[in-house]
Amino acid sequence: MAQEIAEKVGCVSADRYAEIVAELRKLVETTTRAQFTIGDYALEIEPMREVGGQEHSDEMFSVKKSLARVAEDVGLTYSQVRRARWTSSRWPKDRRQSGVSFTVHEVLAGIADERERFEAILNPPQPRGRWTADDAKRRVGRQVDVPVTPQEKVSAIHTLAQDEEVAVVVTGDLLRRPGVVAQVKPEDKVRVVEELTRDDEVAAAVVPRFLHRPAVVARVAPAEKVR
Numbered sequence: 001m002a003q004e005i006a007e008k009v010g011c012v013s014a015d016r017y018a019e020i021v022a023e024l025r026k027l028v029e030t031t032t033r034a035q036f037t038i039g040d041y042a043l044e045i046e047p048m049r050e051v052g053g054q055e056h057s058d059e060m061f062s063v064k065k066s067l068a069r070v071a072e073d074v075g076l077t078y079s080q081v082r083r084a085r086w087t088s089s090r091w092p093k094d095r096r097q098s099g100v101s102f103t104v105h106e107v108l109a110g111i112a113d114e115r116e117r118f119e120a121i122l123n124p125p126q127p128r129g130r131w132t133a134d135d136a137k138r139r140v141g142r143q144v145d146v147p148v149t150p151q152e153k154v155s156a157i158h159t160l161a162q163d164e165e166v167a168v169v170v171t172g173d174l175l176r177r178p179g180v181v182a183q184v185k186p187e188d189k190v191r192v193v194e195e196l197t198r199d200d201e202v203a204a205a206v207v208p209r210f211l212h213r214p215a216v217v218a219r220v221a222p223a224e225k226v227r
Contacts, residue, residue: 025099032102038074039088042067042081048089090117097121100131107136 009017046066064078071081083106090109095118097105104121108131111117120139124131134144147153 028101029099032100032105035084035102036088036091036093036096036105038076038081039084039086040093042070042085043088045070046085048085095121101133103133104131104136107133107140107142110140110142 007014012020046063049063064082067081067085068078070076071078087102087106087109091105100121108117108121111120121131125135125138128135134146137144143155143159144152147156
């Protein structure tokens with residue numbers, strides 16, 4: 001039974017999964033060509049007007065108007081056409097790599113130096129030997145969709161915790177995990193206590209508990225006790 005489960009990916013067998021992946025790769029290749037074609041036509045209509053890697057802000061209104069019209073006429077969004085145009089501008093036709101998705105081309109297009117960009121796409125990460133979208137994001141320093149390393153997971157948590165409601169819930173959950181709290185540096189624990197006790201009601205509830213702990217009181221400097 002365990003062997004049978006191991007040979008399945010989701011609800012399909014490993015062999016069927018391989019067939020699906022092969023078909024999807026063909027579709028991705030077709031989609032990539034189509035997206036580059038959209039970008040090339042958008043470039044023909046509105047060539048890039050770049051200075052230092054950025055388009056003139058005073059010309060962007062007319063560019064947006066043209067691209068928005070194209071998007072409306074073919075049933076795409078303005079952002080789709082704009083991104084396709086920019087990506088095409090970063091990859092001349094002779095530098096586009098067969099077997100590498102448009103998404104990867106788009107992410108790696110963020111490499112500012114042209115020579116570095118063209119070399120990067122020719123050197124996919126090993127041992128996989130091919131680019132994934134997350135590998136491309138790692139290459140340009142963007143946050144990945146599926147974090148693997150501890151640092152990537154920390155970055156993902158920080159991003160989610162920018163929402164204060166999420167931060168409140170996460171912080172409360174973490175503070176209830178002794179194994180986590182035990183690994184926090186003493187100076188960081190002090191900062192946490194200081195922040196939490198800025199609220200007078202919290203301080204009033206916490207301080208009496210400290211004063212009932214002889215080991216804590218004994219370590220407080222005499223001058224601090226007087227104050």
